[in-house]
Amino acid sequence: MTEGMSESMEMYLKEIHLLSRDGHAAKTGEIADRLGVSPPSVSEKLDDLGRRGLVDYEKYAGARLTEDGRKRAENLLEKHCLIERFLVKFLDVDDEFHEEACRIEHVMSEDVAERLGAVVEQESDCPSCYDPERQHCIHLNAD
Amino acid sequence: MTANETAQGVPDGAALARLLQVGVVIEEYAEEKSARLLADSVDDDVRDTLLESLEESTEHRDRLVELVSRVGADVDPETVEERVRDAVEASVEEPADEVEALERQLESELMAYEFYDDVLTAIDDSDFGCMDRDTVDEVTSTLSEIRDDELEDAREIEGRLTR
Structure with a gap:
């Protein structure tokens, strides 16, 4: 897990990054839909992430990641992709590899994830390869 | 998965x-990589170190396979x-000399050590509910032993590299 961050915060950073990587701010309602939580919970968490310097949040304008937040979100997505690819490549996890990766990614530190990159052969476009609609790396052929 | 606060x-x-299955892969990777590093360019001393590491990875992997079954x-x-x-044949090249062989062996030891350390920290923060305490204790104790082996090997290689 990223030092000093809860699993929940990591998930917020990833979703905000995915929602805002086209340049638009991520709206509270969109984040709430993606994460299956209530909009007030999202506002509370965005305030917290703002205090940590990871998110710029204005109530009606939405949320954007700061440079620090963006780097952390990209590292988290890279880790997620690596774990998905690891599970498929070596352990034959053909179904629900996204869910499986979600369940164990928070256990692994970024140092371990970085070392896994040598084992799995990270793609050069990672983490842009992550498809938020299909919820997995586009290099994995699954629906 | 939702983003409610979780353990x-x-x-x-x-x-x-x-996670234990991932450990099996990490040990297999370490074993295959050590075998790949046993190139003509390494001397007998380094060759012995790599062979010892290879055998230890095999032993660790077998213990992890047993743990997977236990859970x-x-x-x-x-x-x-x-x-x-x-994967190793496609991506791991033979080392140019002893130093490179040791440096790359060190990468394997550190990856394994850090992985087990992460898992043990997470187990400490977990409540497995229906899993019996003896099983959890056995997993913890075996992973601790394997982690300590990896750390010992990493320190030994680091020592040789700095001599």
């Missing part, structure tokens, strides 16, 4: 089994071996 440990026994899951060591061997 930061291992979610349940199935996730623990999956109610399974893993096919032959399939893992085949997949990992292909």
Whole structure:
């Protein structure tokens, strides 16, 4: 897990990054839909992430990641992709590899994830390869 | 999965089994990589170190396979071996000299050490509910021993590299 961050915060950073990587701010309602939580919970968490310097949040304008937040979100997505690819490549996890990766990614530190990159052969476009609609790396052929 | 606040440990026994399976792959990878580093360019001293590491990885992998079974899951060591061997052959080149061989062996030891350390920290923060305490204790104790072996080997190699 990223030092000093809860699993929940990591998930917020990833979703905000995915929602805002086209340049638009991520709206509270969109984040709430993606994460299956209530909009007030999202506002509370965005305030917290703002205090940590990871998110710029204005109530009606939405949320954007700061440079620090963006780097952390990209590292988290890279880790997620690596774990998905690891599970498929070596352990034959053909179904629900996204869910499986979600369940164990928070256990692994970024140092371990970085070392896994040598084992799995990270793609050069990672983490842009992550498809938020299909919820997995586009290099994995699954629906 | 929703973003409600959750425990930061291992979610349940199935996730623990999956992490142990990942450990099996990491040990297989370390074993195959050590074999790859046993090139003509390394002297007998380094060759002995790599052979010892290779045998230790085999032993660790076998212990992890047993643990996977103990927590109610399974893993096919032959399939893992085949997949990992292909990956190592495709991506790991023979070392140019002893220093490079040791540096790359050190990478394997550190990856394994850090992985087990992460898993043990997470287990500490977990409540496995229906899994019996003896099983959790056995997993913890075995992973601790393996982690300590990895750290000892890493320190030994670091010492040789700085001499």
